[in-house]
Amino acid sequence: MKVLAQLAQKAREISQVRLYKKNVERVLSALLVSGDFWELVDMSDLPVPAASGIVRVLVEEGLAFIDDEENIRLTQKGLDLVKELGIEPYVDYTCQACEGRGIPFYANIEFYREFLQVTKERPKAIRDYDQGSVTPETTVTRVLFMDSRGDLRNKEIVVLGAEDDLTGLAVALFRKAKRVLILDIDKRLIDFDNAIFKELGIDNAEAIVWDLRKPLDSSMLGKFDVFVSDPPETIPAFRAFIGRGIATLKEDGGVGYFGLTLRDSSVFRWRDFQIALTTEFGVAITDIVQDFNHYITWDYHAETKAAEIAPVKRFPEGIWYRSAWYRIEALPGFKRWNEPISDDVFYLDEEGSTT
Amino acid sequence: MKVLAQLAQKAREISQVRLYKKNVERVLSALLVSGDFWELVDMSDLPVPAASGIVRVLVEEGLAFIDDEENIRLTQKGLDLVKELGIEPYVDYTCQACEGRGIPFYANIEFYREFLQVTKERPKAIRDYDQGSVTPETTVTRVLFMDSRGDLRNKEIVVLGAEDDLTGLAVALFRKAKRVLILDIDKRLIDFDNAIFKELGIDNAEAIVWDLRKPLDSSMLGKFDVFVSDPPETIPAFRAFIGRGIATLKEDGGVGYFGLTLRDSSVFRWRDFQIALTTEFGVAITDIVQDFNHYITWDYHAETKAAEIAPVKRFPEGIWYRSAWYRIEALPGFKRWNEPISDDVFYLDEEGSTT
Structure with a gap:
């Protein structure tokens, strides 16, 4: 060997x-x-x-x-x-019914259909903000996952900087949350969400433009039961998205959901994230479901560092970028991190390449 | 509230x-x-x-x-x-195909049938050693999960103190591992496994009686690619099973699998386990799949602390005890822990009750 x-x-x-x-x-x-x-x-x-x-x-x-x-x-x-x-061919036994998530998106087929219908004209992912949307099956299953864990009905939920997936929209569309606040840097997505909320008369959800490099407003701190995010995989971005997410939680027992991938970060860095979560931020990890989030290959693929460093010029044909779905619970004494973040290495470092 | x-x-x-x-x-x-x-x-x-x-x-x-x-x-x-x-009824969207594991046990139906056939006369779970076997669907899916991650074919695999689930037997029966060593305190299980290996001519697997409170023999340290375990949820037992499991790994990139439940341990203790894993033992957690392991209610239920402290005397009717499936990877500098363990609070503490 x-x-x-x-x-x-x-x-x-x-x-x-x-x-x-x-x-x-x-x-x-x-x-x-x-x-x-x-x-x-x-x-x-x-x-x-x-x-x-x-x-x-x-x-x-x-x-x-x-x-x-x-x-x-x-x-x-x-x-x-x-x-x-003695190396043998890669084998894949992924469940065809639920695509390996453990919960099938069609468990609530009316909701899935409505989400597809409402998001037909969704804005395209753009490179400026490290965007890349997940499949609608992913977004819908995120909502069902949250619901099955008691993290949705009558909860106050904030979605931080991941609205290219329209997860905040989906949560609001499910019409079971008490309140939904969506923060994203991309005005196109914010306008899209707010237009739909207005059209459908969803009056407990609101989307506002927010750059997560800036600290959250004090009116957002300690106000939510659940946060959802999908950070870029650099340490500063992790702090900005997840540290601030935890800072929005009302009290212990508060819950966070986010994606983390091994496509833009090594398992070495995963351990750094896990140490930060359990020791510094004071939360426990309850779930890590690999390959839960399936990303549609972005239109700007050719411009990415990934395309540049790949050994071939051929573009991806199907879904190749997946991330794991994390769920955490805040324990007593958890830390509300809300410092400003510099622009340096926010999106990209030696392990990242898809932005 | x-x-x-x-x-x-x-x-x-x-x-x-x-x-x-x-x-x-x-x-x-x-x-x-x-x-x-x-x-x-x-x-x-x-x-x-x-x-x-x-x-x-x-x-x-x-x-x-x-x-x-x-x-x-x-x-x-x-x-x-x-x-x-505003509390609403519990909802469950678990995939009926894969029972929520992400991999269906019938992905290799011949293997499932053979496992059922071979284990027909399996020894019953007994209280002495905190036993409680998982369903055959669970055991079989554990093997498929390992295989799908490249942790089985031509690997040297050790199973520590979890053979009431017959996971070691199943791994050996899959006939793709390079070597399988099974350690368990229960001579009935060891004899059962060895008899089957002999009968089926499986000559790369061996089961030996071992009390994991004792340090492992030096011949077992640093010799395996993958370990599998299912520890009782006390801190000393966690060290004895998982610490020693990690100690068996040859090198970084080595992999561990084990179950941890929230039925015998709080999410507070889960964080303690996670801190020990990532900081002290030097591993990264790659997967936590909740409710992966389904346990058959044990015959000795009436004698458990669980039965004693329950507010009702009625026995469980179906599967109620489940645990999460953890996968870890050892990173460079990981620690080989192999100290002796005292008998105190090995199986039971204030959060545990099923032994």
Whole structure:
């Protein structure tokens, strides 16, 4: 297994992302079922720079090559290595009914249909704010998940900086919350939400333009039962979205939901997030559902660092970007973090690439 | 909402378990759909002593009563309170296909059938060792989950003190692991496993009697790619099972799987476990799938502390005890903990009750 360790070491040097042998093994396993780079990233659960670094090293070492159609394929030497190491093809047993979320979006089919109908003319994701919307099935299941945990009916809910997914709109549309406040930097989404609330006579929901780099207004602190967010995966952004989310909670027992991905952040950084949550912020993690959030490939893909550093120019064909769904509960003594944040490395760092 | 806070405070005094308003709210929500105590525990995700304390306080305060068939029912005063607080009935959207696990047990139906066939004569759970087996669907899905994450094929796998679930047997039966070592204190299970391995000619698996209160033998340390366990939820037991599990891992990138429940441990203690994992042991948590493990009610239920402290004598009718499925990855510098453990509070403390 020394070969794998050497490959991992070289990939780490190229990509500047922390990774280990197991990651190389997963890419080789994925290569036995697909040659599409974006599918490899998906199957190997790696930050794009890491997956790209591994593929480049495999090519350099003569273990893989890129064919005319930009498929990444193992060479005979690569196939021999895979056989020698006993690496087998990637397998997927994901539930076809619920897409692996544990709750099927069609558990409330009327709600799903209404969400689709109401959001037909939704604004497109744009690059300015690291946007990338999840599938409507994802958004609808987020709401059902919250409802099944007692985190929706008659609750005061704030959605912070994730309205490209229209989660705040969906929560309001479910018509069971007591109050919904939506904060997002993108005026297009705020206007879209407010227009729908007006049209449908939903008078307990409100969307306002807010830049989460700024501290929240004191009128928002300690006022909510539940927050929902979807932060970029840098440490400063995590603080700005999740730290402030926790700061909005009324009291212990308050709940937070957010997505975190391994496509823009390593498992090393996940541990940093988890340490910050449990020690500094004073919350417990109750759920981490991998691959819960499915993102539609953004129109600005060509402009992303991901596209630039990928070993191939071919664009993603299907869904390749997924994130895990976290649920946390605030325990007594939890911390309300609400400091200003500088612009530096807010969206991007060495592990991130999709903005 | 002051009433809820007072009820929570009283329940905390009676039960000696840390809990908050939200927990009382969840019990009231559950009471709107069931009067069965064990179903309430299940729906409210609470340690048995906490749920029992809450029910007792509701009865004391005239908000609930226990009818002739030992159903817990809200009084008119209770119903008025629920209405006033806007508490709605518990809802459940669990996927019927995969039972909420995200992977359906029938994804490999031949394997499921073989597991059922081979384990027909399995030893019954006994109280001596805090046993309680999960459903065969649970065990089989654990194996598929491991396989889908690249944690099974050609891996060296150790199963520590959880063989009442026959997970080690199932892993070996899947016939894809490189090596399987099963450690359990119960000689009946060890003999059962070894007899099957012999009968089926599975020569890469071995089960040995081991008391996990003792340190592992040096021949077991740093030798495995993956460990699986299912610890009792006390801090000493967590160290003995999970600390030692981590100590068996060869290197960073090593993986651990285990169950943790909220039926025998509060979310407060979950945070303690999570802090120990991420800071002391040096691992990252990649998955927490709630209600993944479904336990068959044990024959010795009547003898448990749970039965004793329950507000009713009626036995559970269906599955009420579930636990979450954790997956962790060891990061560079992870700690191999392997100290001896005293017998004190190994199985039971103020939050536990099912042993």
